[in-house]
Amino acid sequence: MANGIMQNLLLSALALSAAVDAYGAGAAGWDAAYSKAQAALLKLSQTEKVGIATGVGWEGGPCVGNTYAPSSIDYPSLCLQDSPLGIRYANPVTAFPAGINAGATWDRSLLYARGAAMGEEAKGLGVHVQLGPAAGPLGKNPDGGRNWEGFSVDPYLMGVGMEETIQGMQDSGVQACAKHWLGNEQEHNRETMSSNIGDRATHELYLWPFMNAVKANVASVMCSYNKLNGTWACESDAVLNELLKDELGFPGYVMSDWNAQHTGANSALAGLDMTMPGSDFNKPPGSIFWGPNLVEAVANGSVPQSRLDDMATRILAAWYLLGQDQGYPEVTFSSWNGGKATVDVTADHASVARTVARDSIVLLKNQEHALPLRQPKSLAIIGQDAIVNPDGPNACVDRGCNTGTLAMGWGSGTAEFPYLVAPLEAIKVQAQQDGTKIVESTTDSTTDAASAAAAAETAVVFINADAGEGYLTVEGNVGDRNNLDPWHNGNELVKSVAAANKNVIVVVHSVGPIILETILAQPSVKAIVWAGLPGQESGNALVDVMYGSTSPSGKLPYTIAKQPSDYGAGWNSALVDNFAEDLFIDYRHFDKNSIAPRYEFGYGLSYTTFNYSGLAVSVSATAGPSNGPIVPGGAEELFQSVGTISVIVENTGDVAGAEVAQLYLGLPDSAPSTPPKQLRGFQKLNLQPGEQGTATFELTRRDLSYWDVQTQKWVVPSGAFTVYVGASSRDIRGEGKFAVA
Numbered sequence: 193m194a195n196g197i198m199q200n201l202l203l204s205a206l207a208l209s210a211a212v213d214a215y216g217a218g219a220a221g222w223d224a225a226y227s228k229a230q231a232a233l234l235k236l237s238q239t240e241k242v243g244i245a246t247g248v249g250w251e252g253g254p255c256v257g258n259t260y261a262p263s264s265i266d267y268p269s270l271c272l273q274d275s276p277l278g279i280r281y282a283n284p285v286t287a288f289p290a291g292i293n294a295g296a297t298w299d300r301s302l303l304y305a306r307g308a309a310m311g312e313e314a315k316g317l318g319v320h321v322q323l324g325p326a327a328g329p330l331g332k333n334p335d336g337g338r339n340w341e342g343f344s345v346d347p348y349l350m351g352v353g354m355e356e357t358i359q360g361m362q363d364s365g366v367q368a369c370a371k372h373w374l375g376n377e378q379e380h381n382r383e384t385m386s387s388n389i390g391d392r393a394t395h396e397l398y399l400w401p402f403m404n405a406v407k408a409n410v411a412s413v414m415c416s417y418n419k420l421n422g423t424w425a426c427e428s429d430a431v432l433n434e435l436l437k438d439e440l441g442f443p444g445y446v447m448s449d450w451n452a453q454h455t456g457a458n459s460a461l462a463g464l465d466m467t468m469p470g471s472d473f474n475k476p477p478g479s480i481f482w483g484p485n486l487v488e489a490v491a492n493g494s495v496p497q498s499r500l501d502d503m504a505t506r507i508l509a510a511w512y513l514l515g516q517d518q519g520y521p522e523v524t525f526s527s528w529n530g531g532k533a534t535v536d537v538t539a540d541h542a543s544v545a546r547t548v549a550r551d552s553i554v555l556l557k558n559q560e561h562a563l564p565l566r567q568p569k570s571l572a573i574i575g576q577d578a579i580v581n582p583d584g585p586n587a588c589v590d591r592g593c594n595t596g597t598l599a600m601g602w603g604s605g606t607a608e609f610p611y612l613v614a615p616l617e618a619i620k621v622q623a624q625q626d627g628t629k630i631v632e633s634t635t636d637s638t639t640d641a642a643s644a645a646a647a648a649e650t651a652v653v654f655i656n657a658d659a660g661e662g663y664l665t666v667e668g669n670v671g672d673r674n675n676l677d678p679w680h681n682g683n684e685l686v687k688s689v690a691a692a693n694k695n696v697i698v699v700v701h702s703v704g705p706i707i708l709e710t711i712l713a714q715p716s717v718k719a720i721v722w723a724g725l726p727g728q729e730s731g732n733a734l735v736d737v738m739y740g741s742t743s744p745s746g747k748l749p750y751t752i753a754k755q756p757s758d759y760g761a762g763w764n765s766a767l768v769d770n771f772a773e774d775l776f777i778d779y780r781h782f783d784k785n786s787i788a789p790r791y792e793f794g795y796g797l798s799y800t801t802f803n804y805s806g807l808a809v810s811v812s813a814t815a816g817p818s819n820g821p822i823v824p825g826g827a828e829e830l831f832q833s834v835g836t837i838s839v840i841v842e843n844t845g846d847v848a849g850a851e852v853a854q855l856y857l858g859l860p861d862s863a864p865s866t867p868p869k870q871l872r873g874f875q876k877l878n879l880q881p882g883e884q885g886t887a888t889f890e891l892t893r894r895d896l897s898y899w900d901v902q903t904q905k906w907v908v909p910s911g912a913f914t915v916y917v918g919a920s921s922r923d924i925r926g927e928g929k930f931a932v933a
């Protein structure tokens with residue numbers, strides 16, 4: 193007995209030192225957090241160690257996930273709460289624009305501000321772990337149901353979104369959770385299918401944004417429902433221990449998606465650290481994998497004591513890392529009784545929400561200066577998407593319906609609207625100031641639409657396309673979209689308006705790309721505005737842009753194709769997805785196959801114009817693999833600067849505007865079958881008329897590397913790299929070269 197205890201203690205010590213080695217000495221605060229965690233661990237009983245790794249069950253506490261509180265140390269029942277765009281099932285909270293809008297701003301400071309504001313609200317409500325942001329799905333399937341929760345289909349932009357959001361959230365004191373790890377690209381069959389992804393695509397596409405998350409010291413990671421290469425993501429040694437903890441040096445803890453655990457001992461050995469929600473949620477009664485079963489598994493030797501100690505240490509360390517041991521607020525709401533909080537945490541966050549919504553708007557078409565509107569005599573506002581759901585913006589649980597204006601998708605990635613400013617409501621305020629007569633048709637009836645359109649100088653028609661999580665089916669869409677068309681007969685609505693009015697503006701609220709060919713075929717359609725999923729400040733943000741108090745400055749975070757088949761990808765109903773696209777998703781696929789997109793990745797118009805000049809390239813790197821110690825994010829060398837590329841951008845128009853200058857790199861031929869160009873930098877510059885600014889793109893070794901499957905390392909290839917700098921992935925304004933010997 194005594195020998196057994198001694199052996200367990202020795203194994204624990206070994207595991208703890210292994211964990212310390214894994215994240216590298218001195219990594220931003222983790223060292224100190226681990227020391228505190230190790231000290232606390234010594235005071236915990238076996239049952240308590242298991243308890244802090246086990247959820248108490250769905251609806252077992254105030255949050256969507258709750259752990260058992262130990263009595264031996266001053267550590268709470270952890271409250272884990274969605275979502276990536278606000279605090280789910282609580283009110284009042286701010287309903288921020290969705291991730292896809294935050295990505296469309298291409299604005300690092302706004303991404304950070306949104307994260308910080310969400311983090312403040314989470315902390316204020318006593319939430320310890322906010323379940324976001326999301327980098328999986330990445331969005332390789334344009335019709336994927338949850339793509340809108342993340343920032344972009346491009347891993348670089350997604351990575352920046354993850355990093356800035358996590359930094360913002362964690363600077364406010366809440367633990368972030370990067371999800372869903374890994375390869376959960378569709379909702380159909382998500383809990384049964386296997387994502388079979390090649391090693392290179394795994395690294396260069398799907399893992400890439402999680403590197404940024406781990407580099408930003410994310411406290412936790414959620415493993416996904418699907419299998420990866422045949423093994424459940426939440427019990428895959430290759431996915432959790434090898435990729436995440438060893439290769440990326442992740443020092444925090446891995447929690448399961450809700451019920452994504454399939455075995456007790458196996459998942460523990462593979463690197464799962466916390467099971468959620470910990471009950472037999474959606475499973476036959478009695479199928480609880482941890483709790484007492486984990487105590488038993490350690491006792492009978494199927495799970496080493498060191499593994500249990502490692503789980504508990506990681507969970508405790510994340511809590512200490514965020515300083516949650518210092519006077520953290522109590523949970524002040526319950527998810528299960530309407531979420532009414534005893535405190536108001538919203539502060540001035542509506543202004544952050546409005547700015548993100550405004551600066552994410554992408555102007556796709558603007559013919560004959562249709563926009564901005566200049567005190568029109570009359571305006572027809574058409575479509576149900578112009579008004580709030582008559583039953584209220586929160587009428588459907590988890591936003592599981594598409595009635596009224598669309599401002600977020602559906603599922604767990606939602607929050608309750610405290611209010612929702614509808615487009616019509618905001619336009620009416622402006623119209624009153626301008627003396628504009630408003631004619632309304634707020635159903636999707638084509639006949640009513642035509643009458644309203646005929647009675648006004650200009651017609652603004654609102655259409656949308658929704659998607660969400662597969663546990664809810666909305667209008668026949670099981671999470672993923674059935675097609676890339678606008679919902680509610682949107683094409684016919686626009687056609688009827690365009691037949692009755694010569695000056696039509698189309699506003700699109702959508703979760704992702706829609707096919708616009710029918711709409712573009714109408715000569716009366718002069719302007720198209722993509723407003724995405726703008727959150728509670730929808731109408732106000734739209735008015736800011738449509739009336740020109742701010743020039744549109746969003747850029748597309750994905751490609752809009754001419755037809756669905758152009759993407760070469762989409763959700764499928766099989767139980768296996770072989771990810772045949774490999775590295776060639778979205779613009780990488782269009783470029784490789786010389787397919788002309790309708791609106792390319794990175795595209796977006798402004799009310800002004802920008803000139804690019806003075807491209808300067810100063811890059812010096814040595815070819816070969818990146819080595820060095822593992823720090824959070826990966827091999828240390830990967831994050832070393834190898835130089836800069838800069839370009840001068842001038843506002844050549846007569847109004848102020850912001851331009852997102854974008855850097856794409858083409859790798860030399862010595863890197864085998866690589867996409868023709870890949871985003872490797874961007875900077876948004878606010879410029880007054882006539883003003884010049886310099887966009888500077890700092891490059892790291894990772895930006896120059898590809899994943900070499902033979903050596904299992906990131907490798908900088910030798911040869912000539914091509915530099916493309918421009919206003920989008922297809923609007924290249926300057927080209928250059930640099931060589932790596």
Ligand SMILES: OC[C@H]1O[C@@H](O[C@H]2[C@H](O)[C@@H](O)[C@H](O[C@H]3[C@H](O)[C@@H](O)[C@H](O)O[C@@H]3CO)O[C@@H]2CO)[C@H](O)[C@@H](O)[C@@H]1O
Binds near residue numbers: 256274323371449
């Ligand atoms: O919320 C935590 C994570 O949960 C996953 O989604 C779950 C979601 O939170 C939950 O509300 C939903 O429950 C439904 C259940 O699946 C269904 O069978 C039942 O009929 O209705 C329930 C809703 O009332 O289950 C979701 C999982 O299936 C997310 O994937 C994850 O991102 C969240 O962070």
